[in-house]
Amino acid sequence: xxxxxxxxxxxxxxxxxxxxxxxxxxxxxxxxxxxxxxxxxxxxxxxxxxxxxxxxxxxxxxxxxxxxxxxxxxxxxxxxxxxxxxxxxxxxxxxxxxxxxxxxxxxxxxxxxxxxxxxxxxxxxxxxxxxxxxxxxxxxxxxxxxxx
Amino acid sequence: xxxxxxxxxxxxxxxxxxxxxxxxxxxxxxxxxxxxxxxxxxxxxxxxxxxxxxxxxxxxxxxxxxxxxxxxxxxxxxxxxxxxxxxxxxxxxxxxxxxxxxxxxxxxxxxxxxxxxxxxxxxxxxxxxxxxxxxxxxxxxxxxxxxx
DNA sequence: CCTTGAACCTACAGTCACTGTAGGTTCTAT
DNA sequence: ATAGAACCTACAGTGACTGTAGGTTCAAGG
Numbered sequence: 001x002x003x004x005x006x007x008x009x010x011x012x013x014x015x016x017x018x019x020x021x022x023x024x025x026x027x028x029x030x031x032x033x034x035x036x037x038x039x040x041x042x043x044x045x046x047x048x049x050x051x052x053x054x055x056x057x058x059x060x061x062x063x064x065x066x067x068x069x070x071x072x073x074x075x076x077x078x079x080x081x082x083x084x085x086x087x088x089x090x091x092x093x094x095x096x097x098x099x100x101x102x103x104x105x106x107x108x109x110x111x112x113x114x115x116x117x118x119x120x121x122x123x124x125x126x127x128x129x130x131x132x133x134x135x136x137x138x139x140x141x142x143x144x145x146x147x148x
Numbered sequence: 149x150x151x152x153x154x155x156x157x158x159x160x161x162x163x164x165x166x167x168x169x170x171x172x173x174x175x176x177x178x179x180x181x182x183x184x185x186x187x188x189x190x191x192x193x194x195x196x197x198x199x200x201x202x203x204x205x206x207x208x209x210x211x212x213x214x215x216x217x218x219x220x221x222x223x224x225x226x227x228x229x230x231x232x233x234x235x236x237x238x239x240x241x242x243x244x245x246x247x248x249x250x251x252x253x254x255x256x257x258x259x260x261x262x263x264x265x266x267x268x269x270x271x272x273x274x275x276x277x278x279x280x281x282x283x284x285x286x287x288x289x290x291x292x293x294x295x296x
Numbered sequence: 297c298c299t300t301g302a303a304c305c306t307a308c309a310g311t312c313a314c315t316g317t318a319g320g321t322t323c324t325a326t
Numbered sequence: 327a328t329a330g331a332a333c334c335t336a337c338a339g340t341g342a343c344t345g346t347a348g349g350t351t352c353a354a355g356g
Contacts, residue, residue, distance in 0.1 A: 004323090006332060016333085017315060025313095036322045038333055045294045051277040058276075059250050062313070072273045079270035083262050085273045090255040093248050100245045103206050107238040114231050122227035125220045129199040144253075154303060154353090162303085165344060173342095186304055186349045210342070 001124045005031075011046070012053045022052065027062060027069075060089055150188045153179075159194070160201045170200065175210060175217075208237055 009016045022028050023039075028048055031039040041049075051072065055065045064085050071082045106127070113123040153197065157164045169189075170176050176196055179187040187195075203213045212233050219230050252274070259269040 004332075018313085019312065020334090034322085036333085037335095038322065047277060050279070054279050055276050056313090058255060067271065068276060071267055071270075072277065075266065075268035077267050078275065079262065079264060079267045082267065082270055082272045083259065083264050086255060086259050086262070088294050090252065090259055093255060095254045097245055097248045097252060100207075100248065101243050104238065104241045104245060107206060107241060109235060111231065111234050111238055114227065114234070116227060116231050118223065119219055119225050119227045119230065120223035122219075122230055124230045125216065125227065128216060129195065129220065131198070131202050145312080152303075163344080166342085168305090169343065182351080184304085186351065204342090 002042060005039045008041050008046060012049055014053060027066060059093060150190060153187045156189050160197055162201060175214060207241060
């Protein structure tokens with residue numbers, strides 16, 4: 001019924017520092033402690049943490065998760081905001097896929113065209129230094145939109 | 149023939165701090181300075197920086213770029229290492245795409261199934277709290293393999 | 297030549313979501 | 327009672343930048 005931090009980490013597939021970190025930044029309430037000062041987690045704490053980890057796996061930021069957690073505690077309120085956050089996340093994921101597919105195309109060309117001889121005629125080095133050699137010119141947009 | 153840091157940043161589509169940062173970590177040689185101490189970049193510096201930015205856009209780490217730059221200066225050596233780095237990068241990009249596509253599938257399902265009513269019967273909140281509700285179970289692997 | 301203000305300079309702190317370390321304490325099984 | 331695994335706090339480090347404060351230099355116009 002009551003779990004140590006290590007047990008929780010194992011169940012969630014994260015490590016213990018991460019759980020302490022979530023407590024530290026106030027994403028979850030401070031865990032109950034033993035007399036000796038060690039954390040013990042109940043079933044409800046576990047559910048909250050599962051929610052958080054699953055959301056993280058889907059790429060939501062801790063900030064969005066904070067909102068989603070707050071929403072999940074007010075089950076009588078409209079869920080437009082949760083819906084909007086999910087749609088926004090979906091949009092971001094799709095953008096990242098699109099960008100990564102552009103990178104994939106260029107990298108695949110580079111690798112394929114390399115004769116793997118010496119650097120002087122290495123297609124990889126050549127293309128990196130000269131963007132005009134790309135077959136697919138549009139991978140330069142939004143260089144920072146590809147995280148998680 | 150000689151550019152200020154602001155001009156270079158504009159041409160490369162990055163900002164000036166980034167260029168100073170590359171110098172600071174020794175990725176590029178310190179730029180030539182005016183009498184007053186301001187940086188001036190020549191054509192060759194520009195080429196190096198273009199190489200770096202293009203590589204970054206393709207998702208290479210600064211560490212890999214360091215190696216690629218070193219290789220590009222030794223044009224008589226074999227290019228296996230450059231080729232290997234590019235192949236590894238391609239592999240990573242493909243893994244990230246695969247993972248993001250799993251996320252996309254789950255998010256799309258969530259969003260589609262939400263009746264957008266109140267939180268109590270919101271599919272988004274429900275699925276986040278209960279991974280078993282996912283149609284696609286395999287998005288939890290390698291949560292940290294999706295950057296850039 | 298002088299002034300104005302945009303662009304530059306350094307040094308350092310902050311971002312995100314953790315991860316790692318040092319040095320000490322508690323829990324649990326034998 | 328003891329051994330050692332697991333826990334605790336506090337703080338520094340990661341990657342690749344981004345932002346800020348407070349001061350200096352440059353180039354154009356008068």
